[in-house]
Structures are given as structure tokens and as C-alpha cells.
Amino acid sequence: MEATFESQRATALRWRESTAGERIVRIRRLREAMLARREAFHEAFRRDFAKPPAEVEGTELLPVMDEMRHAIAHLRGWMRPQRARGAVTMLGTAAWIQFQPRGRVLVIAPWNYPLSLSFGPLVTALAAGNTVILKPSEMAPAVSAVMKQVVGEAFPASEVALFEGGPEVSQRLLELPFDHIFFTGSTRVGRIVMAAAARHLASVTLELGGKTPTIVTRHADLRRAAEAIVWGKFMNAGQTCVAPDYVYAHQAVKDAFMAECRAALDRLYGAEAQRKANADLARIINEPHARRLAALLDDARARGAAVTGGEVDLAQRYVAPTLLDGVAPEAHVMQEEIFGPLLPVLAFSSLDAVIGEINARPKPLALYVFSESRDEARQVLARTSSGGACVNHCVLQFAHGGLPFGGVNESGLGNAHGFFGFRAFSHERAVLRSTWPALSKLFFPPFTARRYRIIRGVVDFLKLPMP
Numbered sequence: 001m002e003a004t005f006e007s008q009r010a011t012a013l014r015w016r017e018s019t020a021g022e023r024i025v026r027i028r029r030l031r032e033a034m035l036a037r038r039e040a041f042h043e044a045f046r047r048d049f050a051k052p053p054a055e056v057e058g059t060e061l062l063p064v065m066d067e068m069r070h071a072i073a074h075l076r077g078w079m080r081p082q083r084a085r086g087a088v089t090m091l092g093t094a095a096w097i098q099f100q101p102r103g104r105v106l107v108i109a110p111w112n113y114p115l116s117l118s119f120g121p122l123v124t125a126l127a128a129g130n131t132v133i134l135k136p137s138e139m140a141p142a143v144s145a146v147m148k149q150v151v152g153e154a155f156p157a158s159e160v161a162l163f164e165g166g167p168e169v170s171q172r173l174l175e176l177p178f179d180h181i182f183f184t185g186s187t188r189v190g191r192i193v194m195a196a197a198a199r200h201l202a203s204v205t206l207e208l209g210g211k212t213p214t215i216v217t218r219h220a221d222l223r224r225a226a227e228a229i230v231w232g233k234f235m236n237a238g239q240t241c242v243a244p245d246y247v248y249a250h251q252a253v254k255d256a257f258m259a260e261c262r263a264a265l266d267r268l269y270g271a272e273a274q275r276k277a278n279a280d281l282a283r284i285i286n287e288p289h290a291r292r293l294a295a296l297l298d299d300a301r302a303r304g305a306a307v308t309g310g311e312v313d314l315a316q317r318y319v320a321p322t323l324l325d326g327v328a329p330e331a332h333v334m335q336e337e338i339f340g341p342l343l344p345v346l347a348f349s350s351l352d353a354v355i356g357e358i359n360a361r362p363k364p365l366a367l368y369v370f371s372e373s374r375d376e377a378r379q380v381l382a383r384t385s386s387g388g389a390c391v392n393h394c395v396l397q398f399a400h401g402g403l404p405f406g407g408v409n410e411s412g413l414g415n416a417h418g419f420f421g422f423r424a425f426s427h428e429r430a431v432l433r434s435t436w437p438a439l440s441k442l443f444f445p446p447f448t449a450r451r452y453r454i455i456r457g458v459v460d461f462l463k464l465p466m467p
């Protein structure tokens, strides 16, 4: 590990002046190697958590291909120095931002979208001209084994390397003085990563989790809301960082909304009795997580929640898509990120109170509001904070290449995707070229009375009313 890191030093220095063309060749190399293993990925996803092939294509390969295509199309523009305009006091200078590779970067990934959350950041890191060490999660071992082959085929370890293993491997990597660390995972481990980065003052991007609230107001199109929420919540068996975690539904429409959710479940996943056999539902990643979800369910039930679905088969790591009605606020399912196919639906009467409750919790990774009233949606957006948001949909903000993707405070730090990912992996170097040196000399000593008057005059000028 240490030797590989050392071997990337010379590459990183060489790559500092790499052209867009050279970087695009690297991204294409990764793309060829990845597509050559397409079927192997399908098999690996089946083994790790029975992920439906359509979700492998749509939520793993598609986002990576999209990231690649976007980077290849726009990299030249992104890399172009950005001219910076200065105030009148900057007369006699030209200034621009030079995007430089950060150097050697570490990408630590989670298991829930093991391919897209590893190769997605890898693409933008390469677009920005960095060498990369990638540490995927130990919990999706079949997928990381295929990723290791892909990376090994596309790159020598002195350019991009992948190390498999759990927290111990992460910890050892975190000892090394990387120039940037891009971490996706839980808020708990995010804190550990940031503390480790502080030792070398490595910059960090933290893509974390949290409880994403979803509001269904009485002005919502209930059928549309239910269908979008059922899709966003139960894809990947609810193991999605931006999945709706819980729903606030207005009391006047809550029962109708729940009925629409049940109907949407039937449409998307078939009748309840046959759902376990439906290959469109992924499994829970491992038994401890299945047990954790079963315990959340038992606890909510014991506190009086009414359950639709609720079947758990630990041996098969199956947890049925489940709606929870009448959940007590102190139930565990309302205290931690659920990260599984359990959807508490809470009734509310006042939007103000809901906004107050959301603002009393840590800022979430996403927030969704379903309402046909633009004013209502605008109010929610204006008065809350979250990494991202959707109006009348969910999860899709993740897939929009033109939007930054990231959290805020406890749900994360910094952004990924497209230009924002390129930026995360670049140093924005401020460059100023002096074109008329005589002007700035007015501010040099000796501070004669005349110079003092000029400097004072500039200060007075700055307080003049704006035109």
C-alpha cells in the first residue's frame, strides 16, 4: 500500500500538466475495461445482494457511463482557465483561476451502490488529472473483486490502484498524506475520516447520509406522489442514501396517500403475497443489516405502529417493502437512518410545525416536497436546508449531471458529479499577472503625504454609492 502510494508520486507530478486529451484517454480506458466486464458485474451484483439486472444497468452502470460521457464532452471547457474580474483597484492586472490536479487522491466507497459510488468519483478524479487509490466496501465483495480486475486491466498501480478490505485497510490508507480524500459512507465514519485528514491537512469531500424527510401536502397529486415515493424508497431495497427516509403526509390526505402507496406497491412489485419471489426486489446486504431492520420493525410495532408488508426472512435477507402508520416519535425507526425498505408515514396538520421539526434535526442529504401549489413548495425550500431537494419527485436530483451532489454539515461536505466533481478533485489556484506595475506601486512605501492622500482617496471612492 505504502509502496503503491509512493509510486504514484512521480505520476501525479507528471499528470499535473496533463492535457484534456490525455485525461480523456484514461477515462475511455476505464470505460472499455468496465464494459468488457458487464456480465461479470451482473453476476457479482446477483451474488452480493440479488440486485435486479435492470437496477444494475440503471443505477450502477448508467450513472458511471453518464459521468464518463459528461466529462469527455466538457473536460476541455472545465479545464480552461476562468478569467476573474477585479474591482477598479485591480487595474493593471489580469487574473484567472487555474484548475490544477490535487495530486494523489484517496476514494473510500460504501457498499450500497458499490460500482457507481466507486467509479463515479474515480471518473471525476481522473478528469481532474489525479492519481487514485480506491478502497471499496468490504460488504459487497463480489462487486469489488470485479472492480479490482477492471482497474488492474486499465491502469498500472502507479496510476490507479484498488485495495480491498475493511476498516483496517481504510485506516492504514488514512495514515498516508493524500492530497485529497473523497469519502462516501456514514456520518459516523465521515467524522473519523475528517479527523484523519486533519493530521495531514488533506482536503476532504464527505458524502454522508442521514434521514431524508418527504412532505406530502394536501395539495399533492397523491397518485403521482405515492408512485414516486414507492419507487425511490424501495429500489435497492431501500438501501439508498437519498431514499425518502420517512414521510410527513397532511392529515386530510394521509389515508388516501397510504391507499395510493399500497396500490403503487401492487403496480410496481405485484401482489403482497408474491413479492418475496419478485426478482425486481433486491436483498438486504447482509444478515446483521437484515436483523437491524427486523429490530426497527419490531420496535415500531411494539410502540403501536400499524404495519403493511412487514415480512422478514433472515435466511434470505428479505425484508418486504413496508409501510408504517402511526409511528411513535420516540420509535427507533425515527431516531436513526433507516437504510432499508421501511417507510414510516406520519400525519401532520401544520406545515409550520413540520418545517420546525425538520429544522430541529441535523440537515439531511435530501428533502422532497410533493405539492401542486408552487407557493407551498417554495415555502418549504426557502425555510429548510438540505444537501439537495426535489419538488414532486425524489432521488432524481442525484442523476442530474448539471447539479452538484452533496450534503450539508452532518449529511456531508463538498460536492460530486460533473463539473462539481471535477472541482472537488481540483485545486483552484488563483493566478494574477501584473500588466501595469506602476499602478500597484502607488501602494508601496515610502508613504509620502501624496501617496497617503491617494490611498485614502481610494478608500473614500469605495464608499461612493453604487451606480
Ligand code: NAD
Binding pocket: 108, 109, 110, 111, 112, 113, 117, 135, 136, 137, 138, 165, 166, 167, 170, 171, 184, 185, 186, 187, 188, 189, 190, 192, 206, 207, 208, 209, 210, 240, 241, 242, 337, 339, 365, 407, 412
Ligand atoms: P460506512 O461508513 O460503514 O462505510 C463506508 C466505507 O468506510 C467503507 O469502505 C468501509 O470499509 C469504510 N470504513 C468503515 N469503518 C471505518 C473506519 N472506522 N475507519 C475508516 N474507514 C472505515 O458506510 P456504509 O455502511 O458502507 O454505507 C452506508 C452509509 O453511507 C449510509 O449512511 C448512507 O446514507 C451513506 N451513503 C451516502 C451516500 C452519499 O452519496 N451521500 C451514498 C451512499 C451511501
